[in-house]
Every structure is written in C-alpha cells, then in structure tokens.
Amino acid sequence: xxxxARLFKEYKEVQRxxxxxxxxxxxxxxxxxxxxxxxxxxxxxxxYQEGVFQLAINVPEQYPLVPPQVRFVTKIFHPNVHFKTGxxxxxxxxxxxxxxxxxxxxCRAVIALLAHPEADSPLNCDxxxxxxxxDNRGYQSMALMYTRLAAVASVPNSSA
Amino acid sequence: MSREEASADVERGITPSDTTSQRSEDxxxxxxxxxxxxxxxxxxxxxxxxxQVCEACYxxxxxxFGTRLAVAYQNEMKLAGRVLYYLLTTGSGLxxxxxxxxxIVQVAGVPGLPATPARRTLLVFYQTVLPxxxxxxxxxxxxxxxxxxxxxxxxxxxxxxxxxxxxxxxxREASGSERLASSNLRRNALEVNSxxxxxxxxxxxxxxxxxxxxxxxxxPSVREALMLFVxxxxxxFYFEGIYYHxxxxxxxxxxxxxxxxxxxxxxxxxxGLFLFIQLSFVCxxxxxxxxxxxxxxxxxxxxxxxxxxxxxxxGIAVIDEDGGKLDDKGTNRxxxxxxxxxxxxxxxxxxxxxxxxxxxxxPCGHVFCWNCVAEWCNEKPECPLCRAPVTHPELVxxxxxxx
Numbered sequence: 001x002x003x004x005a006r007l008f009k010e011y012k013e014v015q016r017x018x019x020x021x022x023x024x025x026x027x028x029x030x031x032x033x034x035x036x037x038x039x040x041x042x043x044x045x046x047x048y049q050e051g052v053f054q055l056a057i058n059v060p061e062q063y064p065l066v067p068p069q070v071r072f073v074t075k076i077f078h079p080n081v082h083f084k085t086g087x088x089x090x091x092x093x094x095x096x097x098x099x100x101x102x103x104x105x106x107c108r109a110v111i112a113l114l115a116h117p118e119a120d121s122p123l124n125c126d127x128x129x130x131x132x133x134x135d136n137r138g139y140q141s142m143a144l145m146y147t148r149l150a151a152v153a154s155v156p157n158s159s160a
Numbered sequence: 161m162s163r164e165e166a167s168a169d170v171e172r173g174i175t176p177s178d179t180t181s182q183r184s185e186d187x188x189x190x191x192x193x194x195x196x197x198x199x200x201x202x203x204x205x206x207x208x209x210x211x212q213v214c215e216a217c218y219x220x221x222x223x224x225f226g227t228r229l230a231v232a233y234q235n236e237m238k239l240a241g242r243v244l245y246y247l248l249t250t251g252s253g254l255x256x257x258x259x260x261x262x263x264i265v266q267v268a269g270v271p272g273l274p275a276t277p278a279r280r281t282l283l284v285f286y287q288t289v290l291p292x293x294x295x296x297x298x299x300x301x302x303x304x305x306x307x308x309x310x311x312x313x314x315x316x317x318x319x320x321x322x323x324x325x326x327x328x329x330x331x332r333e334a335s336g337s338e339r340l341a342s343s344n345l346r347r348n349a350l351e352v353n354s355x356x357x358x359x360x361x362x363x364x365x366x367x368x369x370x371x372x373x374x375x376x377x378x379x380p381s382v383r384e385a386l387m388l389f390v391x392x393x394x395x396x397f398y399f400e401g402i403y404y405h406x407x408x409x410x411x412x413x414x415x416x417x418x419x420x421x422x423x424x425x426x427x428x429x430x431x432g433l434f435l436f437i438q439l440s441f442v443c444x445x446x447x448x449x450x451x452x453x454x455x456x457x458x459x460x461x462x463x464x465x466x467x468x469x470x471x472x473x474x475g476i477a478v479i480d481e482d483g484g485k486l487d488d489k490g491t492n493r494x495x496x497x498x499x500x501x502x503x504x505x506x507x508x509x510x511x512x513x514x515x516x517x518x519x520x521x522x523p524c525g526h527v528f529c530w531n532c533v534a535e536w537c538n539e540k541p542e543c544p545l546c547r548a549p550v551t552h553p554e555l556v557x558x559x560x561x562x563x
Contacts, residue, residue, distance in 0.1 A: 002512065002531075009513035064511060065539050099511045099536050100544040 003063040007033045010102055017104075024107045034059040036068075038107045042151065043115040047143035048076070051151025055110065056086075057103060064099035067092070070106060075150035077143045079117045079128040088113070089123045191265075194415035196397065196428045198262040199404045202415075205258030206245075214241030239292045246284045253280065263419030268412055275413050286407030298379070305376025308369055391439055398432030511536065511544060519558045524548040530557060 011033065014026045022041070029035035036057035042048025054073040060066050070093055072086035080089040090113055092101060101109075117139075122128025130139040218237045222230035230237070249256040253274070255265060268275035275283070393406055403409035509516045511532035518530035526545045533555060536544055543550050 005514070006512050013513070065535060098542075098544045098547070099532070102513075 047140050051147040067097035077146035079119045079122040082123040191416040194264040194417040196401045202258035202262040209257045210245045213245045214238045217241040242288045264415040283411040301375045305372040395435040398428040521558045522550045523554045
C-alpha cells in the first residue's frame with residue numbers, strides 16, 4: 001500500500017511538472033499504477049540525439065524499497081542495454097538502488113547512461129567490444145544507424 | 161512485607177524509646193537533636209515501607225473485590241496503607257521503621273518529652289488524611305470549574321487542560337508526602353476560604369459557581385506559590401535542621417538522636433544556601449514581572465487587558481512584559497503557523513513524498529519518516545540520500561524541531 005501511495009504522489013508530481021522537462025515524458029497506465037511508460041530523448045552530442053526511446057517501467061509492490069524494473073522497448077545499440085530484451089545494466093536499478101530515487105530520476109539516470117556508455121560491463125557484447133577495441137567511430141555509426149532505424153521511426157508509432 | 165512483620169519490627173524498636181522516657185530526667189541533656197542526614201534517611205525509609213504497605217493493601221483489596229474496584233479505589237487504598245503504617249508506628253507511640261533505622265526518636269517541644277497521644281494523632285492526620293482530602297476537594301472543585309468553563313466558553317478548555325496537566329506534574333514532583341501535605345494544607349485553607357465566602361453571600365449557588373471557576377483559574381498560580389512555599393520550608397530545614405516534614409512542623413514534633421555519635425555528620429547549609437539563591441531569583445523575577453510593570457505601566461497593561469479577550473488568560477505573562485506588543489506577537493505566531501501549513505514541501509519525507517510522520521534523523525543528518533527509513537534500513541543499512549552507513553540504533557526520532 002505504501003508503494004501505491006507513493007506512486008500516486010509521483011503521478012501527481014509528473015502531472016504538475018508536465019512540460020517542464022522535455023527530455024522525459026512519463027505516462028502511467030490508465031488501469032494499473034504499477035505499469036508506466038517513459039519516452040526519453042537521446043542526449044545531445046551522442047549518436048542517440050535524434051531518437052526518442054520508449055521505456056517500459058514495471059514497478060514492484062515493494063517499491064520504493066526495491067527498484068523498479070526498467071527496460072527499453074525501442075531497439076537501441078548501447079553496450080549496457082541488451083539488444084534483444086532491452087534489459088538495462090545500471091547499478092542504481094540493481095544493487096545501488098536507493099528509495100530516494102523516483103521514476104523521474106531513474107529516467108534521468110538512463111539518459112545519463114546513454115551519454116556515458118560503460119563498456120566494461122556490457123550486456124551488448126558486440127557494442128562493448130567495439131568500444132573496448134577503441135573503434136569509437138564504428139560504435140557511433142552503428143548506434144546512429146539503429147537510432148535512425150528504430151527510435152526516430154518509432155516516434156509517430158508510440159505517440160499515436 | 162506483611163503487617164505483622166512490620167509491627168514486630170516496631171516492637172523491637174521499643175527498647176531505646178522506653179529507656180529514653182524512663183531516664184529522661186537525667187539523660188535528656190545527653191541526647192543531641194537529630195541532624196538532617198538522619199531525618200532524611202528516616203523519611204526515605206518510611207516512604208519505602210509505606211509503599212510496601214500500600215501495595216499489600218492494594219493486593220488484598222484486589223483479591224477480595226476484583227481488579228476493577230481496586231483500580232477505582234486506588235487512591236483510597238494508598239490512603240489506607242499510609243494511615244495503617246503511621247497509626248501502627250507513630251500513632252501507637254512507637255518509632256517508625258525509618259526512625260528506628262536511623263536511631264532517632266520523636267519528641268515534642270523543647271523539654272524533650274515524648275509526644276502526647278493527641279499530638280501524635282494530629283501528626284498522623286496531617287501526614288495522611290489531610291493531603292488526601294485536600295487533593296480530592298481541590299481536584300473535584302477544579303473539575304467542576306472546568307465543566308462550568310466548558311459551558312461558558314470553549315476557550316477555557318485550554319486553561320483547564322493546562323491546569324490538570326500541571327496538577328499531574330506537580331503530583332509527580334511532590335515525591336514525598338510532606339510536600340503534598342504542605343501544599344494541600346494551603347490549598348485546603350483556600351478551599352475553606354472560598355467556602356466561607358459562599359456562606360457569607362447566603363449560600364447562593366451562583367457564588368459557588370464563580371468560586372469554583374475562579375478556583376480552576378487560579379489553581380496554577382496557587383500551585384506555583386505552594387511549590388515556592390515547600391521550597392522555602394526545605395531551605396529552612398537545611399539551615400536549622402529541625403522539621404523535615406511540614407506536618408511535623410505543624411504538630412511541633414522534633415527529633416533527637418539516640419545513637420552513638422560516630423563522626424562529624426555532614427551539614428546541609430550549602431544546599432540551603434543554594435535553595436535560598438534560587439528562591440531569591442524566583443522572587444526577584446516574579447517581582448519584576450508582576451509588581452514592577454504594574455507600577456510602571458499599569459495604565460497601558462490595563463488597556464491591553466481590555467483589548468484582549470478574557471479567555472486568552474495564558475497570555476498574561478506576555479501582556480505584563482509589554483502590553484502593547486502582544487497583538488504583534490500573536491499575529492506573528494499565527495502567520496508563521498499559516499506559513500507552515502502553506503509550505504509542506506519543507507517537511508516532506510523524500511521516501512514516501514508525503515509529510516513526515518515521526519521525523520527521524522540519520523547520523524548524517526537526513527530526516528525521513530520513521531517507518532520509511534526503518535524499513536529501508538532493513539533492506540540496506542545506508543542513508544537513502546547520501547549512502548552513509550546507518551544502523552537501526554543510530555536512527556533518532558526528532559520532535560519539536562522546526563524544519
């Protein structure tokens with residue numbers, strides 16, 4: 001019940017701050033407050049900057065004592081995101097979770113992860129290998145290609 | 161301890177007191193007056209034994225009549241135990257257990273003769289029944305006054321609840337019976353005063369009502385005055401070392417020391433001096449608060465009185481200090497309270513995002529709800545905001561803090 005109360009609070013906050021943070025758009029499932037969808041804009045000066053990525057957020061009952069489950073719905077080429085499942089490797093979503101994080105701040109953390117890929121703990125090994133071998137250009141072009149293929153095209157789909 | 165045991169103990173104590181009375185003509189000069197340490201130790205011992213007797217009485221009553229009645233008549237049982245103890249000891253001309261333990265004997269007046277039965281009965285009455293009666297009458301009067309006040313103006317409730325809380329605190333403070341006895345002596349006198357006033361006005365019910373209400377109003381200040389009086393009495397005891405209990409002062413019963421004088425006994429003049437200093441400060445404060453401004457700006461404060469609603473009698477001190485400023489202060493307080501209500505963001509818990517319930521601080525200084533942070537510490541012993549290590553015992557509930 002504590003999780004529900006807190007999610008309502010977050011929902012209200014999101015409604016109030018709507019439009020202030022154009023990078024993040026948090027949408028709650030109409031019927032289930034434990035299911036959320038987030039649309040995040042790729043950070044500038046990265047290969048993701050033109051894309052809008054959809055995240056599926058599944059909030060457990062014990063929230064905020066345990067982290068929400070976040071995964072990419074939109075395909076993305078990033079060393080810390082599983083290419084097929086969209087799973088995200090981010091410490092604050094696993095071991096370093098703190099209940100002071102909100103869904104909004106989690107989304108911001110994901111954006112920060114897009115800007116700073118961590119090649120040493122890859123979920124996408126191909127991408128990680130590209131970065132670790134120093135082929136930054138290869139990584140950039142691959143990521144840009146997938147952004148254009150999936151994220152830019154998916155905007156009208158997801159918003160429709 | 162059972163009653164038989166107690167009385168047996170007392171009987172053993174007969175011997176010294178008997179010898180004292182037999183050889184009183186020639187030996188009396190040799191016995192020195194008892195000093196403060198013995199008297200205080202004896203009083204403490206007595207309190208201890210009285211407590212035991214009271215407990216025994218309460219248990220007996222509970223076993224006979226059931227817990228419900230026993231709880232209802234708790235105070236009466238205490239009275240019964242106290243009366244029993246003092247009747248069996250002082251009342252029957254024996255030493256109390258505490259007095260026997262400390263080798264002191266009650267004597268009356270300067271000649272050093274044992275106290276007469278009448279005097280002893282008076283003492284027992286002073287020590288037991290009087291405090292109880294006074295307390296009962298006073299609290300009943302206050303309760304009636306409260307009921308009247310509640311009918312008249314709802315704001316009076318504040319004052320009355322304050323009174324009752326002070327009553328409780330005063331009771332808790334008055335650990336020894338003598339304090340209660342003394343305070344109640346005074347209160348009783350006032351009670352009688354108000355009653356006689358009533359009879360003078362022809363026993364009009366209206367007068368009684370006003371007396372009751374006034375009693376409820378002045379009770380706090382009466383209590384304050386009584387506490388001062390008790391302290392003055394204690395100071396006198398520290399200086400002269402004759403009467404520790406007010407009841408004994410009233411009955412004129414003092415102590416002589418029959419034991420063997422072993423070493424130099426400590427004197428309590430220093431304590432008396434400290435008490436004197438404290439009392440003089442209190443008196444000075446009171447004088448500057450009430451008498452001085454009333455002379456200096458009696459007109460002004462009177463004007464302030466008339467402008468303030470009579471129900472707000474708690475603000476008297478504020479008015480007395482500077483009558484003109486009360487309004488400003490009052491509105492300030494109110495506006496700050498409004499500001500608090502307007503800005504809940506400052507007191508939000510970052511975990512549940514609601515207003516903090518039982519604000520609890522971590523050692524690193526972050527504040528959460530107790531439930532929120534305690535639950536999180538079960539998951540992980542670190543501060544949710546700064547990740548500093550936190551263990552359960554280190555969590556501190558913070559109350560009465562303006563943040």
